[in-house]
Amino acid sequence: MSYQAPLQDMTFVLTELCGLAALSELPGLEDATPETVEAILEEAGKFAGQVLAPLNRSGDEAGLGFDNGRVTVPEGWQEAYDQIVEMGWNSPAASPEHGGMGLPFAVNAAIQEMFNGANTAFQLCPLLTQGAIEAIAHYASADLQESYLPKLVTGEWTGTMNLTEPQAGSDLAAIRSKAVPEGDHYRVSGQKIFITYGEHEMTENIIHLVLARLPDAPAGVKGISLFVVPKFMVNADGSLGARNDVRCVSIEHKLGIHASPTCTLSFGDDGGAIGYLVGEPNQGLTYMFAMMNSARLGVGLQGIGIAEHAGQHAAAYAAERKQGGRPGSAGSVAIVEHPDVKRMLGLIKARTQAARVLAYRAAAASDIASRSTDADIAAKAQRRLDLLIPVVKGWSTEMGNVSASLGVQVHGGMGYIEETGAAQHFRDARITTIYEGTTGIQALDLIGRKISRDKGYAMAELLADMDDTAARLDAASGDGVNWAGYAKSLTEATAALRAATNWIVDQAASHSELPQASACAMLDLAGVCLGTWAMADSVLAASARIAAGDSAAFLHSKLRIAEFYRTQIAAQAPALLALVTLGADAVMALDAADLGVSA
């Protein structure tokens, strides 16, 4: 059940499908040559497999201690965290000027997938710190940056994001926490829930980023500001001062990610926690939105990482467990030989590979958007990133859940026994479709801000790229690929996605609420169709390498997995299109009583 980073596929996706060589020509990424990246990924893979993965099961079993506001992490956690800091794995994409490695986001995506896949509960801590770094690096004053960034980047301090309140979950307009000005700082008070790594003692300080309202703030989303609130005050010389007025009042007993403290934080019980405004007043939600892409990409990568881990785990079991015979075999065979077990493992593998391409491509778009010197190219990349993010987050995490469930199923009765570890993936994965915006929220983002707002413009650009791939399939030849079949499948997928997009845009033009009932189907359709495109590009790239003399077995596997994707997953596109365009009326017709809600 040890995790091995899928380095071969990661490198293939980065080099063949994300243009890694071109990324390393962007300003600031010159050091990220394919050779260097390969070496870095190999080291990261070792760390994931040898340090993080072995703590995954033990951390889940041990869980967390909580006593009078103090949180204790499982055995081995501290040592692993210290290594993260020492080896520079805390924030690989952070800028060198702040002490980071300055790796491309695309490469960081692979590293995050590995670390999250190896040990989701652990990696949440660096993930949240990365979010805090990004917020401070982009929006905070030079003084705040100087005080907080260096130790956040190394990981000597960790960061948190404080958004949710009991009455304000998906709807942040309902936030009530307050910040009252006092000299050069503010006094912050209020209660925040579901704060990941909100308290622990692995580092000497924790830097909370907190959404709160100024006294004169307008109601709703336009009156929310962002504050830095350290657990311990930071003196001018960088040393730590008094404990700030924030404490952890409880941690949650959760279905999964047992070793990740999910905290209720109380700010200001003793007069107000000292906080510093980030950027301008009342811009907190704008800043959060700007950071949302990387946070949602990060959670999408959790889904992919867990799917990969669950798939490896199930494949290893299926190779060992003997049960039942097959025609032509004397005695019982390993269950991996049984067609239905192959099918389950194939589903995990094919969707994981497709989702990986989409996620890394989103990350590569982020590199281009933030670094290209050509404004048009950068703007197009930003549109691509914005469009892909809800699909990457929503589809990868739903896929992660299904994959972890299939992993349990492959284990049979043993999958239901906790010590086997398959159940942990299933429990851990379940949060990923919820936090950082539920799948429903991702779907609304997709059909609203990402499709309706620009009347399908960014989607049309993407569909044009899919058309290009289809044309390349039409012109392609080479053994081991059903080229005509793949061209047909991609053409159908593209047509389905185009038709669904048009339906959404048309409905939105009439200000109908109807598309909201189709939003999740649209997200699923987008995932399936973009996955078809990703696998088609994979087939073209693998086939070209084979034609050029590369004999790696991996490339032939890639072709078979892609054909599996085509017939098992891409084939769903027409049904999903029907769901988008024909399924919404019956949803809207339901009243609460139909659903068992008493009037």
Next chain:
Amino acid sequence: MSYQAPLQDMTFVLTELCGLAALSELPGLEDATPETVEAILEEAGKFAGQVLAPLNRSGDEAGLGFDNGRVTVPEGWQEAYDQIVEMGWNSPAASPEHGGMGLPFAVNAAIQEMFNGANTAFQLCPLLTQGAIEAIAHYASADLQESYLPKLVTGEWTGTMNLTEPQAGSDLAAIRSKAVPEGDHYRVSGQKIFITYGEHEMTENIIHLVLARLPDAPAGVKGISLFVVPKFMVNADGSLGARNDVRCVSIEHKLGIHASPTCTLSFGDDGGAIGYLVGEPNQGLTYMFAMMNSARLGVGLQGIGIAEHAGQHAAAYAAERKQGGRPGSAGSVAIVEHPDVKRMLGLIKARTQAARVLAYRAAAASDIASRSTDADIAAKAQRRLDLLIPVVKGWSTEMGNVSASLGVQVHGGMGYIEETGAAQHFRDARITTIYEGTTGIQALDLIGRKISRDKGYAMAELLADMDDTAARLDAASGDGVNWAGYAKSLTEATAALRAATNWIVDQAASHSELPQASACAMLDLAGVCLGTWAMADSVLAASARIAAGDSAAFLHSKLRIAEFYRTQIAAQAPALLALVTLGADAVMALDAADLGVSA
């Protein structure tokens, strides 16, 4: 989060769709008039809601004690079990000659759905006892029946089924436990795992039914015999004697059903447990197969019950939780008003209702098969039952899992917190697609024994019934129903199921292994299409009642839920047909290395 038995729908399904009035004309069921049944279901519903459901969460939290072979159940369990015995709920379908209520299986299905839905971990104990009763009542000698049946029927003793061994799960041919003759009994030895309620002290005795091999038994499935092995010996006067040589060596730490002891039982550590042969030697597996229908129906009903409970739980939360606005509403609204939440709750409701019809119809077929005086009618009912069982078991439990997951999703972040209880449904449901034969095993049963073996004959009978319903839809009229749409959907579903059946039969004729790769898709297709038929019959029945002047709001809800099913679920049939007929080749083409298994 309290559970309320869906009495209105249960009664509707039994009376309108399962021919309850006709069932009560069968020999021995004369007392089961619709009025009596309604009264019984109401009482059962009270017990489920008021006694079993309140123990569901507390039992999960408390879990089980295990100390030196002794298992202790959670607080309240003993009292609830005593009430089961006192009120006669232990085995409602058992024959009055053995002290049972003699209710129709169809009515018992509703009771089992309620009890399992209210508290799956608890109801597993009576469920297993019912299996033991059935085995003894059908196959054991009069002496064994006299010694064991009365107290099993009342529930004064409980029963277990001992099949699985570490090397023998889905493949019972690998069973190694031994039974050596000694006078009028046998000495049984071996280790059995995953034995539900294998040990507890709620009753003074436990009667184990054990599969084991006689010394001269042939290898494989034809050498397995069935034995009764009591925990305490039973004296001739019915009093209890010495402890038998069987003990519980451990209980499993599981993902869910925490309050149901899953035991490893060791037989014969001290010379051999005394056991009595049931029926003939080497017929154990035949007897197990004969009991399989009711056991699998029981697990299918767990899936339906959990889905119903999870749906009620989520609907109650959605009615209370306010978040976000809607066009035309000032301020935030209950989330049940949001289209995507409606969609999720609708999915739970629609599939639960469809699966309920199929399960109760299977149970009604069982009543007819076992009681009809017309041999042809009985034989046809048996064919129908045999055909429906893998679909009821497989599809209902997969549906239960998806429903419980949607229930978590409706809760958002709160769904991930254990105290909310949504996560428990998700954990509990996860075993139902595994035990009593995994979904993969159900699917192989469907395409093999149930479709290929009779060359699609039983399925053709069922498809003819679906054609009849489609013809009735064509001829129907009445407000509130898209009759043409429903006729089209059912016609398409019937055509898809017929085409898939033909494909399976054709492939099997060429002795191809290929259909195994399509088996799960075939099971899903069968569930979706038979569900379409069930909902179509529901629409016809509800519309007829409305036309006759019944103004119940429930009937109008039924029409809207059916339309939801049609556009959201029935619409998947063509894609599933494509999966069956076109998806298998790519599965079979995968080799183990493609799936990450090292050579």
